[in-house]
Amino acid sequence: MRITEAHLYDALRTVIDPDLRQNIVDAGMVKGLAWNEEDQRVSLTLQLTTPACPLKDYFRSHITTAIQTVLSKEWTVQVSFISQTVGGGSESLPQVKNLLLIGSGKGGVGKSTLAVNLAIALARMGARVGLLDADIYGPSIPILLGLEHAKPQVREREGRPLLIPIRKYGVEVMSLGFLVPPGQATPWRGPMASNTLRQLLVETDWGELDYLIVDMPPGTGDIQITLAQQFRPQGAIIITTPQKLACADAEKAITMFRMPLVQVPIVGIVENMAYFWTPELPDRKFYIFGESGGRMLAQKYEVPFLGEIPLLESIVQRSDKGLPPALSDDVFLAAAYDTIAGEVARAVSRLALVSSV
Ligand SMILES: Nc1ncnc2c1ncn2[C@@H]1O[C@H](COP(=O)(O)OP(=O)(O)O)[C@@H](O)[C@H]1O
Numbered sequence: 001m002r003i004t005e006a007h008l009y010d011a012l013r014t015v016i017d018p019d020l021r022q023n024i025v026d027a028g029m030v031k032g033l034a035w036n037e038e039d040q041r042v043s044l045t046l047q048l049t050t051p052a053c054p055l056k057d058y059f060r061s062h063i064t065t066a067i068q069t070v071l072s073k074e075w076t077v078q079v080s081f082i083s084q085t086v087g088g089g090s091e092s093l094p095q096v097k098n099l100l101l102i103g104s105g106k107g108g109v110g111k112s113t114l115a116v117n118l119a120i121a122l123a124r125m126g127a128r129v130g131l132l133d134a135d136i137y138g139p140s141i142p143i144l145l146g147l148e149h150a151k152p153q154v155r156e157r158e159g160r161p162l163l164i165p166i167r168k169y170g171v172e173v174m175s176l177g178f179l180v181p182p183g184q185a186t187p188w189r190g191p192m193a194s195n196t197l198r199q200l201l202v203e204t205d206w207g208e209l210d211y212l213i214v215d216m217p218p219g220t221g222d223i224q225i226t227l228a229q230q231f232r233p234q235g236a237i238i239i240t241t242p243q244k245l246a247c248a249d250a251e252k253a254i255t256m257f258r259m260p261l262v263q264v265p266i267v268g269i270v271e272n273m274a275y276f277w278t279p280e281l282p283d284r285k286f287y288i289f290g291e292s293g294g295r296m297l298a299q300k301y302e303v304p305f306l307g308e309i310p311l312l313e314s315i316v317q318r319s320d321k322g323l324p325p326a327l328s329d330d331v332f333l334a335a336a337y338d339t340i341a342g343e344v345a346r347a348v349s350r351l352a353l354v355s356s357v
């Protein structure tokens with residue numbers, strides 16, 4: 001049989017992108033297709049909508065099977081990936097493709113820990129990521145990243161002084177904690193707090209970013225609503241523990257983000273402290289806060305469930321030392337954040353594609 005491009009494209013049309021619900025050829029994802037009959041090798045490049053796409057293994061195996069079905073099992077198939085992150089951006093932050101808020105109603109459920117580790121996991125997958133500590137009443141990102149003494153520089157751009165974010169673990173970081181002495185209280189009232197936050201966002205020289213993760217203060221008040229209205233974020237990630245009280249507050253956050261004057265799409269729900277696990281009793285999971293509260297919330301509001309993180313002593317210990325768990329050698333620990341990062345990236349791409357239709 002003489003191999004033609006048409007043969008190979010027909011084979012590739014049987015591979016469906018489960019999010020786009022379209023085959024990879026018609027979706028315009030196949031970029032470079034080449035083959036060598038002597039070596040019995042096909043190679044191609046697949047363009048993804050995010051470098052953190054969790055479907056790489058899926059695509060690789062389905063493409064290989066599709067090609068081997070029309071040629072033969074002897075052929076090897078090389079799939080490489082490139083990505084162009086989708087995301088609408090906004091007028092006030094044109095260099096940021098996706099502004100993502102980490103929200104929940106309740107304090108202490110793990111927003112800041114998730115924000116830091118999600119940002120790092122996305123950056124490790126090749127995305128350009130920024131992290132803004134918007135909890136201006138109690139900034140904790142400097143501690144979580146071991147940046148208690150960091151002092152951002154200022155540079156002029158087009159006649160305007162801009163703060164230069166601090167780069168740590170591959171992430172561009174800004175926090176009010178860098179600008180006020182540690183331990184000093186910031187007793188701002190609503191409008192002033194919102195204004196400070198707006199300033200931190202627009203007066204930081206973020207550069208081009210695929211994702212800007214915003215660690216929000218607890219609650220469903222003025223700061224959240226003002227930020228949503230002024231910046232039109234691409235999505236909010238809701239974090240909760242399985243506990244009834246935490247879930248009730250997470251519901252309030254979902255309702256707030258869905259209010260007609262707010263309208264921030266919900267990316268999905270992360271369940272933190274899903275169960276307690278200890279290496280001393282490796283076969284047991286202790287559901288101390290109840291079971292599956294976050295998962296049920298995702299079902300109720302018909303939003304993606306983005307994953308769960310167990311309650312682990314090592315998360316507290318590492319976080320307190322400024323050593324994010326996402327960078328741990330412990331595969332189990334790092335994998336929990338990698339999984340969530342992949343699911344977040346995937347859900348954000350889906351939202352971008354839906355809103356561009
Ligand atoms: N999965 C987890 N396992 C154990 N401790 C956690 C976990 N997630 C967060 N923590 C700890 O819980 C406390 C509160 O987390 P934090 O991220 O600061 O919450 P928030 O920003 O919502 O107030 C911190 O001490 C943090 O180290």
Ligand SMILES: [Mg+2]
Pocket residue numbers: 111112113135140215
């Ligand atoms: Mg916090």
